Amino acid sequence: MSEFVKTAQSAKRKETRSEERAREADHPSSLVAAFGADKPLHLDCGVDLAPFQIAYQTYGQLNADQSNAILICHALTGDQHVANIHPVTGKPGWWQTLVGPGKPVDTERYFVICSNAVGGCMGSTGPSSTNPATGKPWGLDFPVITIPDMVRAQAMLLDHLGIHKLFAVVGGSMGGMQVLQWAAAYPERVFSALAVACSTRHSAQNIAFHELGRQAVMADPDWRGGRYFDEGTHPRRGLGVARMAAHITYLSDAALHRKFGRRLQDRAVPTFSFDADFEVESYLRHQGSSFVERFDANSYLYLTRAMDYFDVAADHNGVLAEAYRGSTTRFCLVSFTSDWLFPTSESRDVVHALNATSARVSFAEIATDKGHDAFLLEEPEFFAISRAFLESGAHAHGLTSVVR
């Protein structure tokens, strides 16, 4: 019998964690910036979202002239808990390798902000938040959001915090898309931009993988047309399948081979059954079942959709360089050789466009077999490049000493 079926059977036992997650949607274990009816978020789809809230974490201290703020943008299934224990999973922050005291994004030097993306499920307004008009979760009544919408909400958060200009915006994958959108939409507010393992537009193959994930969620009868909150269900199996598919794309063939090869799971000979005979099967089932405990299925639909729609050049007659014309932002792009979700060629396209506008840009392709996931893992060369890029920027920006 499949482990997903087992997971479904043990759903009751894990209810506590799901309840915790549901509570985070409206009452997050984070700081919250609430925007009332007078401060709507203007969405690309034409809707004005109001009221809404942004949940965020900060690390370090803002200096007197507010020149040391770094905004971290999270990836598809990340959140604001970049460098602290996660309130639902109890696990370390998702980028604690990069962000913290003495780390490349040094919280003893910089004031670091990370907010949950609008459309997310960890306290910023999204489909699992309560719709004030109905008193129930938004579900699919929530308007479709875009990467520019996420960035617009972050800009409102910065206004709320009284920070006009960011020393740096940093992010990988969907977070990197936000970095590139920040630099296009608010060039005067971004001193430097570090965009990792990303692109200015989603490829057809990436749209295809996202659509596969959405169809897996929607195919689950427990999705209930997005109204699972009302009915006390959650499309665990569909969301688990979506996560399995996504997880394969985050790793490289070489990484899967190195980690698992064709090794059997706790057995010497195959069982000739549909049990998880191979270690890689067991691993994927675990990735699927653990994900559904911490993530909302509708948020998964909305955030994947936002990535699919992303296309910076489209707003500039298809000419990417136009989006960055005259920019004084210092750019650094980083890609990984074995990343087939956002291959190096896509970072190079961005670099070429920036070169065409005479923007200041550096670029590094890092040799690794870890695939797209490399940006979240122990990659010394990536850390060294990030540190050097921020340090040279800090020098140019007049941030010469440690804050405290």
Next chain:
Amino acid sequence: MSEFVKTAQSAKRKETRSEERAREADHPSSLVAAFGADKPLHLDCGVDLAPFQIAYQTYGQLNADQSNAILICHALTGDQHVANIHPVTGKPGWWQTLVGPGKPVDTERYFVICSNAVGGCMGSTGPSSTNPATGKPWGLDFPVITIPDMVRAQAMLLDHLGIHKLFAVVGGSMGGMQVLQWAAAYPERVFSALAVACSTRHSAQNIAFHELGRQAVMADPDWRGGRYFDEGTHPRRGLGVARMAAHITYLSDAALHRKFGRRLQDRAVPTFSFDADFEVESYLRHQGSSFVERFDANSYLYLTRAMDYFDVAADHNGVLAEAYRGSTTRFCLVSFTSDWLFPTSESRDVVHALNATSARVSFAEIATDKGHDAFLLEEPEFFAISRAFLESGAHAHGLTSVVR
């Protein structure tokens, strides 16, 4: 609303085609070789399958000394209808580009046989066939089968037809795996072997994609633990999702980009919804929904499992060359540059093993952006190589003239 939901709603309308498919399981529109209790199929899992039947098609005429027989082995979702109109879909045979009068596998010269793999759903015994012990479809009571089991069944079919030695065995993908297994298991029965876009063992990434597909099927409540026949359901949505995932792996990133890019489907601006805005989404949904009309979900589980278990070297202490020691078979391996499911490196590994045993082997890597699917598409260089390989083999085998 998703097109899968629409598909489910229109399930009744399409019932006729599903009924046709169900009938094919026991009473195929093909020739049938029936094996009784005295001629069991010895399966790798230890079970003796009896009675069982193999459904097959033939094209052309067997010559007097039975030296012009070519066995075509089909891929995962293929069947015996290689060069005739498919009885369920009404579409042309799946390899009509390669097989037919005057084609590289010339049916005016060769006697071509193609059988449905054991475990399939088009008339060879498989999970949708009636289990004589119960009078109901086998479902998950059907024993797990392997690629060597498929080949063993084909060998019994050839015995039944009175053909001892094949002039050639030809196949791509799972069909190519069978070709390589034929040459390893019955070297004296294989004069030449043309193995396309395949490998002697399934990689961890490929196992991962298959496991994803199986979990998608099993997550669908309409799967009913494999007993959907009893209950009048079919896991359309789960199988559709599995097919979508597989289909992405059959194409290359470049092919998806060329075919669809980021083009919108019949609209000028995005709808800001979960409709199939992009052409690639619409295409994938169609691939999923059309597949479930012609294929059995349990067969999909069994055949993917067989591919996962495949590992020729494993039976030879991990030394692939040992599997082909002393072979006199003439081999030709073909790979495609953009095939990331069975990349060229895997074909090269086979070529190196064959070289190590001094086997006669030629190898061609064909430049194309069509991905794994290239073996089924219009690829003139592939056709030319196949024709040349078979013609030179025919000359060596004494097949100098056209049969009729």
